[in-house]
Amino acid sequence: xxSSLITSGKLKxxxxxxxxxxxxxxxxLDKLAAGLVTEVNQQHRQGYGLDGxxxxxFFSPLTVSATIPSxxxxxxxxxxxAIAAPRLLTMHDYEVQFSAGSAYTLVDATSGVNVKxxxxxxxxxxxxxxxxxxxxKLKAVVDGTTSGDLTLTPGTYTGAxxxxxxxxxxxxxxxxxxxxxxxxxxxxxxxxxxxxxxxSTATTSAVTFAAPGAGSDARASLGLSAGTATxxxxxxxxxxxxxxxxxxxxxxxxxxxxxxxxxxxxxxxxQAMAVALTNTDKVAASAxxxxxxxxxxxxxxxxxxQSKSLVGLGNTTFTGAYSATATSLGxxxxxxxxxxxxxxALHDQLQVFRSEVSGVSMDEELVNLMKYQRSFExxxxxxxxxxxxxxxFMGFKK
Numbered sequence: 109x110x111s112s113l114i115t116s117g118k119l120k121x122x123x124x125x126x127x128x129x130x131x132x133x134x135x136x137l138d139k140l141a142a143g144l145v146t147e148v149n150q151q152h153r154q155g156y157g158l159d160g161x162x163x164x165x166f167f168s169p170l171t172v173s174a175t176i177p178s179x180x181x182x183x184x185x186x187x188x189x190a191i192a193a194p195r196l197l198t199m200h201d202y203e204v205q206f207s208a209g210s211a212y213t214l215v216d217a218t219s220g221v222n223v224k225x226x227x228x229x230x231x232x233x234x235x236x237x238x239x240x241x242x243x244x245k246l247k248a249v250v251d252g253t254t255s256g257d258l259t260l261t262p263g264t265y266t267g268a269x270x271x272x273x274x275x276x277x278x279x280x281x282x283x284x285x286x287x288x289x290x291x292x293x294x295x296x297x298x299x300x301x302x303x304x305x306x307x308s309t310a311t312t313s314a315v316t317f318a319a320p321g322a323g324s325d326a327r328a329s330l331g332l333s334a335g336t337a338t339x340x341x342x343x344x345x346x347x348x349x350x351x352x353x354x355x356x357x358x359x360x361x362x363x364x365x366x367x368x369x370x371x372x373x374x375x376x377x378x379q380a381m382a383v384a385l386t387n388t389d390k391v392a393a394s395a396x397x398x399x400x401x402x403x404x405x406x407x408x409x410x411x412x413x414q415s416k417s418l419v420g421l422g423n424t425t426f427t428g429a430y431s432a433t434a435t436s437l438g439x440x441x442x443x444x445x446x447x448x449x450x451x452x453a454l455h456d457q458l459q460v461f462r463s464e465v466s467g468v469s470m471d472e473e474l475v476n477l478m479k480y481q482r483s484f485e486x487x488x489x490x491x492x493x494x495x496x497x498x499x500x501f502m503g504f505k506k
Contacts, residue, residue, distance in 0.1 A: 121444070129440055134378070136433040139199045141381045142170055142374035143421045143429065146194050147413050150298055155392030155406030164392060168384045170197075173375035174357050182206070182363035187347060189357045191373060192228050192336070193303050195296040196354030198419055202371045204350060206363035213311060213341040214352055217370070223352045225251070225314035225340045226305040229331035234267040234300065236329070245320035246327045248278045248304070250289040251312050255281040257320040267295035271302060274330070278304070291315060296354075302331055303354075306340075314339035 111127070114120050145167040152166040172189035184206075191197070200218035207213070214223035238244065238260045245257040258277045265273060275293035278284065290307045306313045317332045319325045327333035338351045349358045355373045385391060395405035414426055421429040 133433065133437050133440075135374075136429075136436065138374045138377045139421065140378070140426070140429045140433060142197075142199055142377035143418050144426060145170055145377065145381060146197055147416070147418060148410060150194055151406065151410050151413060152392050153298060154395070155409075156394045156397045157387075157390040157392050158394075159387075159389040160397055161390045162392060162397065164390050165384050166391075168380065168382045170194075170373050170377060171380070172355055172357060173372050175370040177368060177370065180363075180367040182361060182367045184359055184361040184363045184367060184369060186369070187358050187360045188349075189355075189371075191354060192299070192351050192356035193294075193296040193301065193354035194298045195294055196303060196305075197373055198353050199374045199421065200353065200372070202352040202355065204357075204359065204369040204371070206344065206365060206367040208365045210344045210363060211341065212344045212363075214338070214350060216353075222309040222311065222313065222340045223338075224306050224309055225338060226303060226351060227315040227317065227332065227335055227337045228351050228356075229302040229304075229335040230333075231300045232267075232302070232329070232331040234270065234295075235264050236270055237264045238262050244326035244329070245323045246325060246330070246332065247318040247320055248281070248284070248291070249314075249316045249318055250278070250284055250291055251287075251306055251308050251310070251314060253284060253287040253289050254318060255284050257322065259323075260326070267297060267300065267302075270330075271295040274302065274304070301335070304332075309340070311341040314342075 111123050114123060149165045149167055149169065153163050156162045157164065170191055172191065174186040174189055176184060176186070198216075198218075200216050202223060203215045203217050205213045205215055215221075216223050239262060245259050247257060248255045255278065258274075258281060260273055260277060271293040275291060278293070279290045284290070292305045292307060294303045294305070295301070296303055304315050306315050314337065316337045317327050319327070325333070336349055336351055336356070338349075344359070344363060346362065347358050347360045349356060352371060355371055357369070357371055359369060393407035394403040395409075396403055417423050417425055418429075424432070
């Protein structure tokens with residue numbers, strides 16, 4: 109690879125375009141496409157089609173991109189990958205970084221901070237009714253600190269309401285409050301799961317659940333007994349599953365210190381973007397299975413996505429993200445044009461300087477040529493006169 113040896117000229121410009129400008133623009137376009145696919149699918153799954161179908165993706169779902177750098181010395185590989193929680197996707201780049209003794213740390217390479225420890229539950233059926241408030245309990249273990257027994261308020265909950273109730277109970281626990289430990293709880297409607305995430309990015313960040321000290325264990329009914337817990341750091345045991353802001357990968361093999369695994373959920377999304385539905389009766393325009401006339405509530409919700417600020421797009425809208433991408437490309441193109449004009453002006457100026465020092469003046473050369481011609485003619489005339497004089501002298505002798 110001789111790219112580092114080329115520091116200027118047209119070839120350098122082409123290399124920069126190949127290695128920096130084009131990849132950056134493609135990444136921005138991929139993130140925009142991935143955000144569009146994620147948001148539209150989540151909203152579309154909540155509606156109903158003319159045939160009564162629901163829970164259908166409008167676009168083909170995203171796929172996980174996992175890259176193992178060629179510089180890795182270990183034998184790590186990815187045996188499985190999936191989008192575990194679309195609601196949590198940020199369209200960031202992540203790294204599983206390995207150090208001595210098979211220790212690992214999960215890093216958000218885009219923001220530069222550690223990935224927060226989390227617990228992704230198993231699927232539950234909602235609405236869910238909590239009836240035995242004094243008996244059904246559980247404990248939350250946040251960043252190594254175990255709460256007291258947590259009891260949910262009786263009632264019937266939607267997924268979002270259940271997430272709010274659980275978050276309230278965990279964050280109000282006296283033991284966790286004293287230790288400064290808090291969580292964020294989200295319900296992912298795509299997979300009907302509760303996701304509990306620590307609010308800490310320290311290497312101790314982690315969330316798990318334990319049986320209560322008394323009463324019935326509520327973990328199973330909440331999907332929090334057989335889920336996947338991902339700690340920010342720990343000791344790697346093959347095979348091990350990590351969930352990084354909704355992106356799930358299962359890693360096998362034996363890593364060595366300095367190895368890493370790169371993961372994201374947006375790579376090639378623009379190229380792979382395609383409509384998944386083949387039957388128009390499954391387009392979920394209605395918000396009710398009852399099939400009420402003129403019910404386009406979910407279709408309007410899909411349209412409203414254009415003005416929704418999305419975390420995965422840098423807290424901007426689809427229009428804002430597209431405008432930013434187009435603007436960035438325009439700025440790059442305009443900057444390249446300005447640089448070209450500046451270099452051309454410099455080139456022209458140097459050409460003038462060179463001409464002033466070593467250039468040829470046609471007028472001056474013509475004058476010199478005429479001088480040389482007159483000198484030559486004079487010399488020729490001198491030779492002729494000398495010859496004539498010699499002939500005359502020889503004639504005198506005769």
